[in-house]
Amino acid sequence: MMPIGWRVRYSVCMGDVIVIGGGLAGLATSVALAQAGVKVTLLESRPRLGGRASSFEDASTGELIDNCQHVAMGCCTNFQHFCRVTGIDDSFRREQELFFVAPPTVTTNNHPDVCRFSAMPLPAPLHLATAFLRLSYLTLREKLALARGLKALASERAETARQTNFADWLTEQRQPASVIERFWCVVLVSALSESLDRVSVAAGRKVFVDGFLANRHGWEVWLPTVPLDELYSGQLTRWLMSHGVEVRLKSGVERLVLENDRVAAVELRNGEHLSAQQFVLAVPQHRVRSFLPDEWQDKPPFNRLDQLETAPIASVHLWFDRPITELPHAVLVGRLSHWMFNRARGEGREARGERTPPNYYQVVISNAREVAERSQVEVIAEVVSELKAIWPEAASAVLLHSRMIVEHKAVFSPLPSSDELRPAQQSPIANLQLAGDWTQTGWPATMEGAVRSGFLAAENIARLFGRNASMLQPDLPVSWLTRWWLG
Ligand SMILES: Cc1cc2nc3c(=O)[nH]c(=O)nc-3n(C[C@H](O)[C@H](O)[C@H](O)COP(=O)(O)OP(=O)(O)OC[C@H]3O[C@@H](n4cnc5c(N)ncnc54)[C@H](O)[C@@H]3O)c2cc1C
Incomplete structure (x- = not known):
């Protein structure tokens, strides 16, 4: 009382x-x-x-746009439970295929190859083995180095993992610079929004073990279909x-x-x-x-x-006069832009008879310290030119409207x-x-x-209040093969 x-x-x-x-x-x-x-x-x-994680009205288009695209992963069991309990889970779609756009290098003849990344019907961690093998912009030698690095990361001691930064750890593990740039950075900078010298091995390990190694569904991406x-x-x-x-x-x-x-x-x-x-x-x-x-x-x-130090995230919002790609999203490797989200594909909105934003795309730049110091015009121009280099449709499309939002204290630095x-x-x-x-x-x-x-x-x-309730949801179960593999 x-x-x-x-x-x-x-x-x-x-x-x-x-x-x-x-x-x-x-x-x-x-x-x-x-x-x-x-x-x-x-x-x-x-x-x-x-x-x-909220939206605001863009004055020029009248559209409700998100401050930044938010994605959840299959391993986010509590977030999913929260959505299910409150009935908002219907407003998410689950992506079971990711699209990695190869970096602009000689290996790929400057051709922006799109690598499809999806799981095989095998227990974790084998479910993604072929997806990794299909990443055309890594050589076989680089893939073997990567497999060795993933195994070492999963087996890392908790104490070392808490105290060491990821960049130093990768050097200790003799990971090639190309694998660091095209794989470790791509995944971890997007997930943690920090440069690898400012990420603990423990934080990086969590992303890979929970997301990619423990359970078949951990890596799947959940995207809201409404603002x-x-x-x-x-x-x-x-x-x-x-x-x-x-x-x-x-x-x-x-x-x-x-x-x-x-x-x-x-x-x-x-x-x-x-x-x-x-x-x-x-x-x-x-x-x-x-x-x-x-x-x-x-x-x-x-x-x-x-x-607790923080890191910024930037999002670039682009409205074109025509579609620039049919892909629902893309992970852009080795570029300023990290992820592209095709927000024109708001199927949830169409089903409810709502107006779909015409040819609206969002590009997310994580760990945006350098970007935050540049002019908006310059960053937007670089992002648009990257999209044009990847998708020929973008080269002929007219950019009708654009804006960039930088959240300076987006996340704490791990x-x-x-x-x-x-x-x-x-x-x-x-x-x-x-x-x-x-x-x-x-x-x-x-x-x-x-x-x-x-x-x-x-x-x-x-x-x-004297009510013994357990509210925290369990993690996804770890597959028998991963348990055996990690001892
Ligand atoms: C640009 C960006 C992109 C991101 N992308 C992702 C992503 O893709 N996936 C993901 O999982 N996470 C992402 N995050 C992180 C995620 O948004 C946060 O981890 C999460 O939303 C934090 O929630 P919170 O409730 O802890 O804090 P907050 O969202 O900061 O909530 C704090 C609340 O307190 C209110 N408040 C402050 N002062 C007062 C006061 N005096 N009185 C009353 N209320 C007050 C604020 O208005 C706010 O609503 C992103 C974050 C940003 C900024």
Whole structure:
């Protein structure tokens, strides 16, 4: 029971739990708690939900466009569970074939070969063996080196993996420069948005083991077929409201009010105070300390959060007067552009009679530090010229409209030792949970990591309310062959 004093002192009593931040971590916490029968109030400062995974209206086209294409993988079991529970899983399509566009090199006669990457009906890790063999831009000798590197990575000791950076590890493993550039960089920079000298071996190992080696379905790519805003501000908001969650947008929190080392209330930017029994702070890590009174700001783990470094991601949005490719997406090897997504193929939208953006393509550039310092015009011109070199249709197409968006603090950098800076969800303040992709989840900064953090925070709260619920979903099972292979 809440002490009566709180009701007298703070005008509104909002129920059991207040969640601050409507990104995926806050949304997952709210969903899990609502399912456990806990009353939740979700406070979000912006006029929409989704946080870093959200959309906005492009003034020139009137289209709702995502800040950046977001993809999940088959190994993201918690994110998938979150989507299934709330019924938004229908708005994703599962890609079981990836298209790698070869780099512009002499080996491929400057011809941008498209390599199809798909699984064979074999147990992991053999399911992708032929897909790797079909990568035409790697020689047989390079493929053998790669296989040796993958085996060494999967068998790496946990301690070495946490402390060593990936670039040094690749050198130790005598991986050829061409394999580093055309394979390791291609996969890891896209997945972790960092250069390999700023990635721990543990983070890289997670991507390869969970994504490619452990289970036949881990590598499959899940793509939303509608704008992110439609998912989170639309369908998901309806689910939350129908499950008793009070969603309050444009409700920025100014600070937490502490009494006797417990959170007594939150103070909104408009001066309103809201009280609850439990609180979840699901905001980006660099915002956390500003919510706390001075005496808590310098205590661990809060005093270390600013040391978590971040990396930018850029997305280039292009509207052409005609289709430039029929491919749904492409991984562009050895270029400035990393991924191309064909957003004109919004089949979900057509089925619902909605307008499909005409010939709209999104190009994602991960680890965009260098790009962030260049002019938009210059970067867009380079991206367009890369597309023209790959697809002849693009050469004759007219670019009608373009824009570039750089998210400067897109993800935290998975540096060696960054895990030591990531706090557990249970904070040292007894009735305050932390949630966010930056908390201890075992995952890099991803939607899966954010959802995991939310489920873990919700589990802690359920336990504090005397309800023993296990909310975290199991990983995909590791195939018998991989278990045997890795000993
Ligand atoms: C450009 C880009 C591309 C990405 N691509 C992928 C991808 O392809 N796949 C993938 O898995 N992940 C991707 N990510 C990472 C993914 O978006 C994040 O890991 C995830 O969305 C983080 O969720 P979160 O809830 O932890 O944080 P956030 O999304 O940052 O949510 C925090 C929320 O708190 C709110 N807030 C802040 N201050 C206050 C306040 N004072 N009061 C109330 N609310 C407040 C914010 O408005 C925000 O909604 C990408 C990220 C970016 C930026």
